[in-house]
Amino acid sequence: MTDAALSTTTIAARTDAGEPSVSPWKRALLYALLLAVSFLMLYPLLWMVASSFKPDSEIFTSTGLVPTDLTVDAYRRGWNGLSIGFGWMFFNSLVISLLVVVGNLFSCSMAAYAFTRLHFKGRGFWFTLMLGTLMMPQHAVLIPQYVMFLKLGWVNSILPLVVPKFLAIDAFFIFLMVQFFRGIPRELDEAAIMDGCGPLRIFLKVILPLSTPVLATAAVFSFIWTWDDFFAPLIYLNDIEKYTAQLGLRTFVDSTGTSDWGSLFAMSTLTVLPIFILFILFQRLLIEGIATTGMKR
Amino acid sequence: MTTLALNKIKKSFGNLDIIRGVDLAIGSGEFVVFVGPSGCGKSTLLRMIAGLEPISGGELSIGGERMNERAASQRGIAMVFQSYALYPHMSVYKNMSFGLETAKMPKPEIDKRVRKAADILQITHLLERKPKQLSGGQRQRVAIGRAIVRDPKIFLFDEPLSNLDAELRVQTRVEIAKLHRDIGATMIYVTHDQVEAMTLADRIVVLRAGVIEQHGTPLEIYNRPANRFVAGFIGSPKMNFLDVVASDVRDGGVAIDIAGKRARLPIEGRVADSAKLSLGLRPEHIETDGAGGLEFGALTVVHVEHLGGQTIVYGRLVDGQSLTVALDGQRPISAGSTLEVRIAAENCHLFDEAGDRIGR
Amino acid sequence: MSTLGTTERPVAGGRFRFGDSLAGYGFLAPWLVGFFLLTLGPAIASFYLSLTDYSGLGAANWVGAENYVRIATDDPRFWTAMNVTFTFVLLSVPLKLVFALAVAVALNRGLSGLSFFRAIFYLPSLVGGSVAVAVLWRQVFAGDGLLNQALNTLFGFEGPSWISNPSTSLYTLVLLAVWQFGSSMIIFLAGLRQIPQDMYEAASIDGASKARQFFKITLPLLTPVIFFNAVILTIDAFKAFTSAFVISDGTGGPIDSTLFYTLYLYQEAFTNFRFGYASALAWVLVLIIAFFTAMSFLTARFWVHYDD
Numbered sequence: 001m002t003d004a005a006l007s008t009t010t011i012a013a014r015t016d017a018g019e020p021s022v023s024p025w026k027r028a029l030l031y032a033l034l035l036a037v038s039f040l041m042l043y044p045l046l047w048m049v050a051s052s053f054k055p056d057s058e059i060f061t062s063t064g065l066v067p068t069d070l071t072v073d074a075y076r077r078g079w080n081g082l083s084i085g086f087g088w089m090f091f092n093s094l095v096i097s098l099l100v101v102v103g104n105l106f107s108c109s110m111a112a113y114a115f116t117r118l119h120f121k122g123r124g125f126w127f128t129l130m131l132g133t134l135m136m137p138q139h140a141v142l143i144p145q146y147v148m149f150l151k152l153g154w155v156n157s158i159l160p161l162v163v164p165k166f167l168a169i170d171a172f173f174i175f176l177m178v179q180f181f182r183g184i185p186r187e188l189d190e191a192a193i194m195d196g197c198g199p200l201r202i203f204l205k206v207i208l209p210l211s212t213p214v215l216a217t218a219a220v221f222s223f224i225w226t227w228d229d230f231f232a233p234l235i236y237l238n239d240i241e242k243y244t245a246q247l248g249l250r251t252f253v254d255s256t257g258t259s260d261w262g263s264l265f266a267m268s269t270l271t272v273l274p275i276f277i278l279f280i281l282f283q284r285l286l287i288e289g290i291a292t293t294g295m296k297r
Numbered sequence: 298m299t300t301l302a303l304n305k306i307k308k309s310f311g312n313l314d315i316i317r318g319v320d321l322a323i324g325s326g327e328f329v330v331f332v333g334p335s336g337c338g339k340s341t342l343l344r345m346i347a348g349l350e351p352i353s354g355g356e357l358s359i360g361g362e363r364m365n366e367r368a369a370s371q372r373g374i375a376m377v378f379q380s381y382a383l384y385p386h387m388s389v390y391k392n393m394s395f396g397l398e399t400a401k402m403p404k405p406e407i408d409k410r411v412r413k414a415a416d417i418l419q420i421t422h423l424l425e426r427k428p429k430q431l432s433g434g435q436r437q438r439v440a441i442g443r444a445i446v447r448d449p450k451i452f453l454f455d456e457p458l459s460n461l462d463a464e465l466r467v468q469t470r471v472e473i474a475k476l477h478r479d480i481g482a483t484m485i486y487v488t489h490d491q492v493e494a495m496t497l498a499d500r501i502v503v504l505r506a507g508v509i510e511q512h513g514t515p516l517e518i519y520n521r522p523a524n525r526f527v528a529g530f531i532g533s534p535k536m537n538f539l540d541v542v543a544s545d546v547r548d549g550g551v552a553i554d555i556a557g558k559r560a561r562l563p564i565e566g567r568v569a570d571s572a573k574l575s576l577g578l579r580p581e582h583i584e585t586d587g588a589g590g591l592e593f594g595a596l597t598v599v600h601v602e603h604l605g606g607q608t609i610v611y612g613r614l615v616d617g618q619s620l621t622v623a624l625d626g627q628r629p630i631s632a633g634s635t636l637e638v639r640i641a642a643e644n645c646h647l648f649d650e651a652g653d654r655i656g657r
Numbered sequence: 658m659s660t661l662g663t664t665e666r667p668v669a670g671g672r673f674r675f676g677d678s679l680a681g682y683g684f685l686a687p688w689l690v691g692f693f694l695l696t697l698g699p700a701i702a703s704f705y706l707s708l709t710d711y712s713g714l715g716a717a718n719w720v721g722a723e724n725y726v727r728i729a730t731d732d733p734r735f736w737t738a739m740n741v742t743f744t745f746v747l748l749s750v751p752l753k754l755v756f757a758l759a760v761a762v763a764l765n766r767g768l769s770g771l772s773f774f775r776a777i778f779y780l781p782s783l784v785g786g787s788v789a790v791a792v793l794w795r796q797v798f799a800g801d802g803l804l805n806q807a808l809n810t811l812f813g814f815e816g817p818s819w820i821s822n823p824s825t826s827l828y829t830l831v832l833l834a835v836w837q838f839g840s841s842m843i844i845f846l847a848g849l850r851q852i853p854q855d856m857y858e859a860a861s862i863d864g865a866s867k868a869r870q871f872f873k874i875t876l877p878l879l880t881p882v883i884f885f886n887a888v889i890l891t892i893d894a895f896k897a898f899t900s901a902f903v904i905s906d907g908t909g910g911p912i913d914s915t916l917f918y919t920l921y922l923y924q925e926a927f928t929n930f931r932f933g934y935a936s937a938l939a940w941v942l943v944l945i946i947a948f949f950t951a952m953s954f955l956t957a958r959f960w961v962h963y964d965d
Contacts, residue, residue, distance in 0.1 A: 027766075027768075030763060030766065030768065031768070033763070034763060034768075034774055041836065042777060045780070045781075045784070048796075106687075108688075111684065111688035113684050114680075114682075114683075114685040118677055118681035120680075120681025120685075121678060126688075126689070129692065130688070130692075133692070135892070137895070137896055137942060139919065139922060140703055140940065140942075141695065141699035142703075142926070143932050143936050144698070144936075145695060146926075147702075147706075150713070164691060167687050167691025167695060168688035169691050174688070191376075192384075193348070194348075194349075194369050194370060194374070194396070195370060195399050196371075196396055197370075199680035203684070205395070209386045210385060228786050230786075230902070231923075234902075235927055250788050250903055253906075254906065261796055264796075265792075265793070268789035271787065271788065275787070276784070287776075287843050290840050290844060291843055291844060
């Protein structure tokens with residue numbers, strides 16, 4: 001129980017610890033190789049973005065990244081390519097993703113707090129079950145869930161996508177938070193108890209303020225995964241005006257076929273853009289989040 | 298006047314008994330130190346008093362009122378934690394005011410109390426800082442400040458100095474003693490360090506395996522340890538114990554043979570003839586000059602530590618038993634040499650086979 | 658994975674903490690409701706449905722094990738889906754592991770710019786599951802797509818349409834999966850960092866070559882992480898859906914060559930509305946995944962090296 005344990009498992013780059021035995025030649029070769037692989041890996045993405053700014057004729061004739069003639073025509077065509085504008089679908093995606101973020105933060109932090117900080121009968125039992133749900137594929141519960149939401153009249157609304165998140169259905173985030181909460185010194189809770197705090201006040205005034213890194217990680221992952229999610233919107237949303245950006249993009253593929261790659265790429269680029277921005281902003285949190293949950297402790 | 302009373306206090310985790318019936322009355326304004334080896338239950342006992350650990354049996358009362366079921370914050374107690382447990386996300390001011398805000402005290406009153414405590418502890422200039430920006434000693438003060446603002450009847454300290462370096466530890470020890478004099482509240486202090494216990498306590502409570510072995514003023518404990526355990530625990534260097542055999546028990550005295558010499562010690566109570574006893578000798582009481590008392594003959598020096606103010610000699614008696622001697626000042630003694638050692642009879646402690654003190 | 662045990666002090670006879678149980682269940686309430694209503698209840702219901710002919714409308718008629726019998730004996734598309742899925746899993750998981758490990762080891766050489774490379778390699782994992790990337794993949798591997806343009810420009814080679822050719826279409830999806838090796842790589846990097854540097858120093862002094870150090874130190878000490886990654890990747894691979902759906906327009910084509918199990922399940926449930934049969938398919942998938950997970954854990958003690 002040290003203060004140091006408060007910071008997340010830092011995996012900051014160990015830049016200066018170069019192994020002395022690696023010769024400069026080998027080192028240069030390694031760099032060249034890594035750069036080549038990175039470039040190759042990113043090339044399709046870069047090309048997609050570049051092509052979205054190319055005149056349509058050029059997409060199938062040029063493998064290069066620089067458009068000869070920079071145009072946003074494809075964006076104009078794509079944005080209004082469906083009966084409902086993409087703007088509206090982006091708005092739907094945004095609403096759903098933000099609600100999921102709120103739901104996950106709310107319910108998973110509460111569950112994680114109960115699992116790590118409160119003493120109650122059956123805690124170990126429930127915790128084991130929670131871990132069990134981590135492993136369980138969603139397919140096992142998919143159809144009855146669908147039937148249930150159908151009977152509730154929730155299908156073709158955002159409720160099936162959002163409400164479960166307020167019930168801590170994403171056990172992964174509980175697990176992530178449990179890992180983090182365990183690192184917060186227990187003496188802080190005890191100091192708060194001495195200061196007259198009950199469980200709720202300890203949670204709100206001590207645990208949550210100290211957990212901003214893990215809350216941010218959970219928020220960003222929630223947002224990205226929900227934004228990217230295709231399967232749940234596919235089965236639960238029927239009307240095009242309720243579509244998310246991902247569904248819209250898929251419908252767009254169907255409706256244009258392969259006739260207008262330019263606008264397809266333009267809309268694809270737009271749907272990836274929010275994720276890319278979040279990635280740039282929260283790169284460290286995301287990478288640490290993955291590393292922490294993947295590691296023992 | 299008794300302010301805190303422990304009556305047959307028990308604590309068990311499952312089948313494991315951690316505290317096995319502790320009785321203790323602590324007077325108002327008293328500075329009591331719980332001391333003992335790790336695992337003796339001293340911290341658990343303190344945490345039970347604090348209200349952080351449920352009491353399995355017995356009764357805890359403060360100011361005559363039963364406290365077993367009372368919430369920690371309602372007991373009129375403040376606690377200073379080993380790691381200080383300062384809220385990392387709050388400023389020093391907020392750390393100190395948080396408990397008062399929780400109790401919904403009016404803002405001006407909170408401010409007055411925080412400023413007063415900060416003044417006492419000379420941390421007024423740090424009030425806006427975060428704990429991260431403070432040195433170990435400063436954090437310690439904030440932790441104490443957080444206790445002071447609550448104006449508790451009883452302060453609890455859980456090994457508060459163990460995270461400080463040696464120099465700061467001495468300094469803070471002095472300050473805690475001064476704080477006790479200034480505010481006159483009851484203080485209960487847990488440590489495994491017998492020097493802290495000796496220097497701070499009005500009364501020392503020595504614990505082992507969940508039982509109070511002895512309690513009394515530091516000098517009582519030093520001069521008349523109730524058993525071998527207490528004798529060995531209090532005092533540095535540790536007390537020597539020599540195996541001896543009782544003989545010729547008569548007239549309130551007993552003869553013992555050590556290293557081929559016979560000596561008589563006065564005792565009270567009964568000792569069986571040829572009982573195996575343990576003779577306790579504090580290293581600092583053993584002398585190398587003069588005459589009289591118990592003489593042990595020649596001590597073969599095995600190793601010497603020259604501390605400047607003191608010289609510690611580790612040696613072996615003629616019969617092979619080890620003996621440590623602490624001599625004042627600097628002595629030109631080296632390993633391999635021999636010393637004649639003796640001790641005044643009144644400085645001898647006798648313990649029976651069970652380890653209990655034999656009278657006097 | 659983390660140790661599951663809780664290390665807190667046990668509390669016995671905690672009489673004045675009676676509020677804690679209340680608070681505990683209070684904080685756990687959302688999860689408990691979710692667990693019963695969205696996980697346990699549906700899991701039981703789905704098993705029940707798998708023994709019926711439920712179609713979403715009308716009553717669920719009990720058919721006993723008929724659905725399962727049909728799956729095993731009378732459903733060629735099920736076997737196609739199994740074939741496609743297992744090919745996908747058995748190709749993509751090992752390849753992903755090897756790539757992730759190789760790149761992680763290369764990056765762990767104390768290079769400057771590590772965080773730059775790490776970010777770049779991770780990016781595909783982050784966006785790889787999106788519709789946008791599936792759309793992109795469709796274009797890249799189309800007859801007149803980016804790949805063939807490049808092949809033509811570089812080698813003058815006229816490539817086929819990789820996507821619409823049943824003998825290659827699945828491999829484009831494998832490639833898409835392998836392209837997303839980044840998150841496993843990050844976990845490997847974190848694992849590599851936990852290997853004490855002095856082990857390598859000791860080995861160097863003992864005269865062990867780099868290759869020997871890799872096989873005798875790095876690899877054995879990394880087996881827990883390899884194990885973790887393998888389990889996670891296998892489960893994920895069985896659940897792959899979006900890319901196959903988008904690339905094949907939801908059909909699993911051409912001629913069922915990309916009919917992932919989940920895609921078949923989706924079609925049975927939400928296109929053909931055979932909820933009962935689809936539930937049986939779902940349970941078969943759960944059993945397959947459970948079997949693989951259990952096997953990994955059972956074999957783990959033979960090859961996973963734990964130092965505690």
